Amino acid sequence: SAWRPLFTPNSMAREDYDPLPEHNGKADGGGVAGLRIAPSDPKIIYASFKGYVWKSSDSGRTIRRTGLPQKVMLANTGNQRLFNRTIDVHPEDARTVAVGTH
Numbered sequence: 569s570a571w572r573p574l575f576t577p578n579s580m581a582r583e584d585y586d587p588l589p590e591h592n593g594k595a596d597g598g599g600v601a602g603l604r605i606a607p608s609d610p611k612i613i614y615a616s617f618k619g620y621v622w623k624s625s626d627s628g629r630t631i632r633r634t635g636l637p638q639k640v641m642l643a644n645t646g647n648q649r650l651f652n653r654t655i656d657v658h659p660e661d662a663r664t665v666a667v668g669t670h
Contacts, residue, residue: 572628574600574603574613574615574624574628574631575600575615575617575622575631579624579628579629579630579631580630580631580632581632581633584632584633588618589618589619589620589633589638590618591618591619592619592638593640594618594619594638594639594640594641595617595618595619595640595641595642595643596642596643596644596645597643597644598618599617599643599644600615600616600617600643601616601617601641601642601643601654602614602615602616602641602653602654602655602667602668603615603616603655604653604655604656604657604665605657606657606662607657607659607660608657608658608659608660608661608662609662610627611624611625611626611627612624612625612657612662613627613628613631614655614657614665614667615631615655616641616643616654616655616667617643618638619638619639619640619641620633620634620636620638621633621634621636621655621665621667622634636667639667639669640669641654641669653668654667654668654669655667655668
């Protein structure tokens with residue numbers, strides 16, 4: 569019924585927000601480069617933040633960093649923010665995800 573932040577100290581594991589991951593030249597600020605809700609299970613959300621891919625399995629109440637390595641995923645600069653998806657989820661299998669990087 570209302571928008572709420574996905575990345576907060578209450579939704580993230582302590583080791584992921586205290587401190588937040590370094591940019592390491594792979595992210596350009598605090599923005600999310602991509603976000604997708606799984607078509608087959610709306611409780612599952614994938615997002616790219618700080619150059620990492622994150623997953624929530626409970627509609628965003630908690631979100632955890634996946635084991636994928638940090639990649640360049642710019643959220644706040646460049647024309648890439650205006651078009652194309654950086655994350656897509658298989659329409660029938662929420663465990664199958666494609667992630668594009670810059």
